[in-house]
Amino acid sequence: MNDAVRKLNQAGRENAELHHREAPNNVEAEQALLGAILVNNDAYYRVSDFLKPIHFNEPLHRKIYELAGDTIRMGKIATTITLKTHLPSDSKVGDLTIPQYLARLAAEAVTIINAEDYGRAIYDLALRRSLINIGEDMVNIAYDAPLDMPPQTQIEDAERRLFELAETGRYDGGFQSFNDAVALAIDMAGQAFERDGSLSGISTGIHSLDGRMGGLQRSDLIVLAGRPGMGKTSLATNIAYNIAAAYEPEIQADGSYKAKNGGVVGFYSLEMSSEQLATRIISEQTEVSSSKIRRGDISEADFEKLVACSQMMQKVPLYIDQTGGISIAQLSARARRLKRQRGLDCLVVDYIQLMTGSGKSSDNRVQEITQITTGLKALGKELNVPIIALSQLSRQ
Structure with a gap:
């Protein structure tokens, strides 16, 4: 009897741990990459073609990366000094203020050579989090079994989301900047010239x-x-x-x-x-x-x-x-x-x-x-x- 109780308790603990697992992320990789960008803006160009702000797990890191990208694209230099004016100075990261946190990121920065590797690690972890979200939605919808979504419809919806994730790394869509659209148009003209x-x-x-x-x-x-x-x-x-x-x-x-x-x-x-x-x-x-x-x-x-x-x-x-x-x-x-x-x-x-x-x-x-x-x-x-x-x- 006692063995059965112990097994039930053990199963309960394992189940609780399973439901409270933290989503895959690497705060240190995010900090290292942001520090490299603040020290040498060339690091941004090594990752900007595939890494977007949404791929960062920490909201503050998303904001810093987005601000750095906007600043660099405007032809300005993104440093701890130029960015701190656009971030809330009264907020804190542990015992550090935002300006102090930016200075810490720059002080502990990795070399620009490693920037792309850290960017790929952040991107891959973001894809894994997206996969978890799709999986959780599939499970929840299957349990709830809404009348307006038969199983076949759910399968097709999940397949669509997985396809979009595989193609673009994102499945939420959204607006595209006009600069990106112009670049695509020029690429199309270049391909037409060569074809x-x-x-x-x-x-x-x-x-x-x-x-x-x-x-x-x-x-x-x-x-x-x-x-x-x-x-x-x-x-x-x-x-x-x-x-x-x-x-x-x-x-x-x-x-x-x-x-x-x-x-x-x-x-x-x-x-x-x-x-x-x-x-x-x-x-x-x-x-x-x-x-x-x-x-x-x-x-x-x-x-x-x-x-x-x-x-x-x-x-x-x-x-x-x-x-x-x-x-x-x-x-x-x-x-x-x-x-x-x-x-x-x-x-x-x-x-x-x-x-x-x-x-x-x-x-x-x-x-x-x-x-x-x-x-x-x-x-x-x-x-x-x-x-x-x-x-x-x-x-x-």
Whole structure:
């Protein structure tokens, strides 16, 4: 009996310790980095491209880092003297006033050589805290089980937040400064200058179309509409294959790959199977009738062309999802997964009317289609890729 009580008490203590664990942080690393910046402002430029104020665990350190960054970007020198006037002098850190604390940081500063290592440590710990927050939210929502959030919706929401965290290190969004937007615009112009065809967007492989659109622009939703039998799918498959066939990866500083030309393509074929779509693409590339391919009514020369084309196409980064009646939430989740695992530069959806809305029954099909297109536009912005969505028009 006593052993059982002792085990229960031990389990209770372990459970209490588990619930009162401190979030991962390293105050000493934060202090060392801030001290290095106050002594030599060049340390700021070694970490500013990836380290933001929100990544600091200590609120005072966030404020100091933010003030130092603002001061340095204005062309001024960030020191203990220039920063102390912008911080509350009556506040205290233990027994030290704010000016005394800044002086202590500078006095115990590390060399600028170690600045990036400390910055990476702070950044990694911030990501771990974000992971803990997402995990806690998942547990709490699963326990509460709100009526308006079924399990599948919670899974998709968690996957979205994890994807955003993996892509940017943050999942809270927020405003972007105009300076950052201008820098991105200049980068885009530079990439267009270096890219084949001097296009700001991804080339469709159709020169007349590229000349009018400047290529497919990232985050754009392009709707390709027409009556049945007008060649929408044929045009979309040509564009998708052209982009994938032109894919030329370029390694980045962090070891990841980015498309220099062409791109990785995700194709949602809601009407045709993947085999039918592949047959259509092979037919268009070899100029052998798809009906002849299906019937086997081909010559030996045609067959050799098909084999040669299929061998070449095996290396093309074109991924097909043939799930019929897919919802916008499922489509978004699978697109995030594809980008995370394989990369993604363009999405094609064939076609909108074969998709479903949020999963809730809707009597108004027009409102549901509006919800789908709004979701596709939001997905394009989130993944930063162009989306080509086909749409069926009635003969009326």
